[in-house]
Amino acid sequence: MDPDTYALEPGERVVVTGAAGFIGAAVTRELLARHTQVVALVEPDGDTRNLDDLAVERVTVDLRDADGVAKAIDGARTVFHLAALYRFWATDPHSFYDVNVIGTRNVLTAARESAVGRVVYTSTVGTLGLRGATAGAPVDETSFAHIDHLFGLYKQSKYVAEHEVLRAGAEGLPVILVQPTTPVGPGDRGPTPTGRTVLEFLNGRIPGFVDTTLNIVDVDDVAHGHLLAAERGSIGRSYILGGENLSLQQILASLAETTGLPAPTRRFPNSLALGAAWVSDVVEGRLLRREPSIPLEAARMSTTHMSFDDARARRELGYGSRPAGEALARAARWFADAGYIRPDRLDHFEWRT
Numbered sequence: 001m002d003p004d005t006y007a008l009e010p011g012e013r014v015v016v017t018g019a020a021g022f023i024g025a026a027v028t029r030e031l032l033a034r035h036t037q038v039v040a041l042v043e044p045d046g047d048t049r050n051l052d053d054l055a056v057e058r059v060t061v062d063l064r065d066a067d068g069v070a071k072a073i074d075g076a077r078t079v080f081h082l083a084a085l086y087r088f089w090a091t092d093p094h095s096f097y098d099v100n101v102i103g104t105r106n107v108l109t110a111a112r113e114s115a116v117g118r119v120v121y122t123s124t125v126g127t128l129g130l131r132g133a134t135a136g137a138p139v140d141e142t143s144f145a146h147i148d149h150l151f152g153l154y155k156q157s158k159y160v161a162e163h164e165v166l167r168a169g170a171e172g173l174p175v176i177l178v179q180p181t182t183p184v185g186p187g188d189r190g191p192t193p194t195g196r197t198v199l200e201f202l203n204g205r206i207p208g209f210v211d212t213t214l215n216i217v218d219v220d221d222v223a224h225g226h227l228l229a230a231e232r233g234s235i236g237r238s239y240i241l242g243g244e245n246l247s248l249q250q251i252l253a254s255l256a257e258t259t260g261l262p263a264p265t266r267r268f269p270n271s272l273a274l275g276a277a278w279v280s281d282v283v284e285g286r287l288l289r290r291e292p293s294i295p296l297e298a299a300r301m302s303t304t305h306m307s308f309d310d311a312r313a314r315r316e317l318g319y320g321s322r323p324a325g326e327a328l329a330r331a332a333r334w335f336a337d338a339g340y341i342r343p344d345r346l347d348h349f350e351w352r353t
Contacts, residue, residue: 006117006118006230006231006232007231008031008034008036008078008227008230008231009036009077010034010035010036011035011036011037012036012037012077012078013036013037013039013075013076013077014031014036014037014038014039014076014077014078014079014080015038015039015041015072015073015076015078015079015080016028016031016038016039016040016041016079016080016082017041017063017079017080017081017082017083017107018041018042018043018081018082018083018084018122019038019040019041019042019051019056019058019082020040020042020043020046020047020048020049020050020051021050021082021083022050022183022187022188022189022190022191022192022195022219023082023122023180023183023219023222023223023226024050024080024082024083025050025051025054025187026185026187026219026220026222026223027080027082027223027226027227028040028051028054028056029054029220029223030220030223030224030226030227031080031227032054032055032056034227036078037057038054038056038057039056039057039059039072039076040054040056040057040058040059041059041060041061041063041069041072041083042058042059042060042061043060043061043062043063043083044060044061044062047189049189050187050189059072063083063099063102063103063104063106063107064098064099064102064103064106065106066106066109066110069103069106069107069110070106070109070110070113070114072110073107073110073111073114073116074110074113074114075114076111076114076116077116077117077118078116078117078118078119078120078230079107079111079116079118079119079120080120080122080226080230081104081107081119081120081121081122082122083099083103084099084100084103084122084158084161085099085100085154085157086154086192086193087154087193093153096153096154096156096157097153097157097160099157100154100157100158100160100161101157101160101161101164104121104161104164104165105164107119108164108165108168108173108175111173112168112172112173116174117174118174118175118176118230119165119168119173119174119175119176120175120176120177120178120226120229120230120233121162121165121175121176121177121178122178122180122226123158123161123162123165123177123178123179123238124155124158124179124180125179125180125181125215125240125242125306125308126150126154126155126158126159127145127150127155127158127159127162127179128141128143128144128145128179128240128308129143129144129145129146129149130143130145130149130305130306131146131149137307138215138245138307138308138309139307139308139309140240140308140309140310140311140312141179141238141239141240141312145159162177165177166236169235169236170236174235175235175236176229176230176233176234176235176236176237176238176239177237177238177239178222178225178226178229178233178238178239178240178241178313179238179239179240179241180217180222180225180241180242181214181215181216181217181240181241181242181243181306181308181310182194182214182215182216182217182242182243182306183217183218183219183222184198184216184217184218184219184327184328184330184331185218185219185220185327185330185331185334186219186220186330186331186334187219187334188219188331188334188335189338191335191340195331195335197248197251198255198328198331198332198335199335199340199341201252201255201261201264202255202259202261202332202335202336202340202341202345203340203341203342203345204261204342204345206252206264207264207266208264208265208266208267210248210267211247211248211267212247212248212305212306213245213246213247213248213305213306213307214245214246214248214251214306214307215242215243215244215245215246215306215307215308215310216243216244216246216251216324216327216328217241217242217243217244217321217324217327218243218321218322218326218327218330219327221241221243221319221320221321221322221327222241224319225239225241225313225317225319226241228313228317228318228319229313229317232316232317232318233316233317234316237316239310239312239313239316239317239319240308240309240310240312240313241310241313241319242308242309242310242313242321243310243321243322243323243324243327244321244323244324245307245308246324249263249264249267251324251328252264254324254325254328254329255328255332257325257352258325258328258329258332258351258352259332259349259350259351259352260348260349260350260351260352261348261349333351336349
């Protein structure tokens with residue numbers, strides 16, 4: 001099908017997996033604004049507060065249940081597959097592959113059997129190569145990953161899942177991949193590892209920073225990019241959905257400017273972050289069998305310049321994003337309004353435009 005002729009039509013049945021999640025809920029809101037009939041797939045016993053007051057058809061299903069997934073997708077014209085196990089640690093390591101790979105296979109099989117018109121798969125920039133990346137030399141969709149740089153089970157399982165999507169595309173399924181960078185904003189209830197950095201600063205738990213770069217983007221811009229990919233993206237092509245490349249020091253300074261809180265000025269060596277994470281991983285993760293307070297995967301990422309170039313999405317999809325400072329301010333406001341900030345800490349906020 002010619003991508004120029006594909007359109008999300010009012011009233012059409014659209015399935016969103018992971019619809020109650022951070023990005024999934026934002027995509028759901030965008031689809032409702034287009035008057036589509038959204039079928040929101042949510043995990044059993046999952047937090048569904050992001051769907052409160054949204055006129056969607058909720059279907060509770062485990063992605064590992066192939067029959068349940070097939071039933072939910074039957075009759076859909078478009079599928080947005082966002083559901084994934086996104087965290088740095090889990091008691092059962094196999095769960096990353098069970099959800100992110102086998103669950104994706106089930107979605108792809110159901111989409112093929114239902115002859116859907118589009119499958120938009122939410123991958124991650126974590127599957128791209130970052131060797132040589134700096135704030136001044138961002139990487140794009142053509143940068144391939146070195147296997148030894150796929151830190152942690154989340155990245156590794158998403159890398160495998162991405163290949164399952166590409167395999168399905170080679171077999172004729174109309175798939176498009178999107179790769180969000182570092183989304184922030186309203187609805188990050190987990191919070192995600194990304195939002196946790198913002199929240200830790202707001203709660204006064206970040207005494208300094210390391211030398212790293214992140215690409216900050218508002219979650220609602222990422223959601224809009226998903227719809228643009230469905231309607232304008234080329235089959236089998238991937239699109240980075242990003243915003244601005246900022247150092248961690250710049251990110252914390254932006255949050256400080258928004259809240260009136262003091263910005264950390266102390267720079268820690270990367271080796272210190274890696275050493276603390278290694279101890280946390282061994283003692284808490286392996287010996288005590290609980291989530292490490294300093295995940296090793298997060299520390300490895302924090303010592304990497306994760307800067308990206310999203311020119312392809314801007315050029316081919318008409319994608320755009322608001323300033324990173326505005327996205328960070330929206331995230332800070334939401335965390336404060338949602339009760340994530342300690343009251344004694346919130347007393348020191350001086351909100352600024």
